[in-house]
Amino acid sequence: MKTATTNFKRFGSVAAIAIAGTMLFSACAANEDAPAGESESTLSGTLDGAGASSQGSAQEAWVAAFQTENPDVTINYEPSGSGAGREAFLSGGVSFAGSDSALSDDEIAGEFASCVPDSGYVEVPAYISPIAVIFNVEGVDELNLDAATLAGIFKGTITTWDDAAIAALNEDATLPSAPITAVHRADDSGTTKNFADYLNKVAPQVWDAAPADPFPYAGGEAAQGTTGVVDAVTNGTNTIGYADASKAGDLGVAAIKVGEEFVNYTPEAAAAVVAESPLVEGREATDLAIKLDRLTTDPSHYPLVLVSYIIACQEYTDAEQGPLVKAYAQYLTSEDGQAEAADAAGAAPLSADLSTKVATALESIK
Known part of the structure; x- marks a missing residue:
């Protein structure tokens, strides 16, 4: 849902x-x-x-x-x-x-x-x-991702769009047999730190780097600032990135798994996480x-959020x-x-x- x-x-x-x-x-x-x-x-x-x-x-x-x-x-x-x-x-x-x-x-x-x-x-x-997981993948309009799979994509352990982990979450999608270009921030970024904090809290077995402003892993494509990431995803081929939701534009945006449901971002869902965090x-x-409480399983919440x-x-x-x-x-x-x-x-x-x-x-x- x-x-x-x-x-x-x-x-x-x-x-x-x-x-x-x-x-x-x-x-x-x-x-x-x-x-x-x-x-x-x-x-x-x-x-x-x-x-x-x-x-x-x-x-x-x-x-x-x-x-x-x-x-x-x-x-x-x-x-x-x-x-x-x-x-x-x-x-x-x-x-x-x-x-x-x-x-x-x-x-x-x-x-x-x-x-x-x-x-x-x-x-x-x-x-x-909210932080939006933006994508531009040939033939794919909707995309579901859980934290472990998202972490594997950006860490570089999941490298093709038809990987079994992605396919299992998107049974109705026709995923291309093509390399993934994962775009991250080149500059020291609080958006990166929030993105990494979410992955480290929810999928620590994959994302084992401590959250910090610099992107922690080698590989992928680096771009300067929010605009740079959005431009790289927009103009690239079979790309995925993360950016403040206000800049998502017409790009595809992945739904993330919260509890047992896949959830799209809304301001209300992001605010609910902040309101309940100490x-x-x-x-x-x-x-x-x-x-921020990243571990919520309430599907009315969107834990990939930044303050x-x-x-x-x-x-x-x-x-x-x-x-x-x-x-x-x-x-x-x-x-x-x-x-x-x-x-x-x-x-x-x-x-x-x-x-x-x-x-x-x-x-x-x-």
């Missing part, structure tokens, strides 16, 4: 500018369209962020909407990948990071260059989304990192950045901001309980 797959919407009204060869989403262009005199905002200045490419569509929508209400603010977001975003934030290159991976213990123990020493940091969920123990009150965070300082060495970061983070985690992400990227909204905790943590920014 399958649940229906949600069609994710596209959002393209925000302008993008190229900086250092990477696309940056900027609120500058929205300034030209905002009617003069309609905003009562007193905020002004430029805010730079970087990180998770999974947040790309949502960030475009957030930036555009925030700019409309705050026409004297310019926000740039570089979708450079979670690892690069955290590195840029830790080194002081940007004022906030978007990351599909929570800060590691080593990162927390280090220095935050933009933060006032000993002032602390904030890490809050902002974007909840916070990581031993963190500060302003750190709301979530330990993407906003990481910021509690107090900035540049005092002008604090009010901007606080206001922007409060907006994108608000009911209106979450609705924008749902419309733009099909994201699942934060639960009421999590929203309350997020609001409390963000109040500490100054």
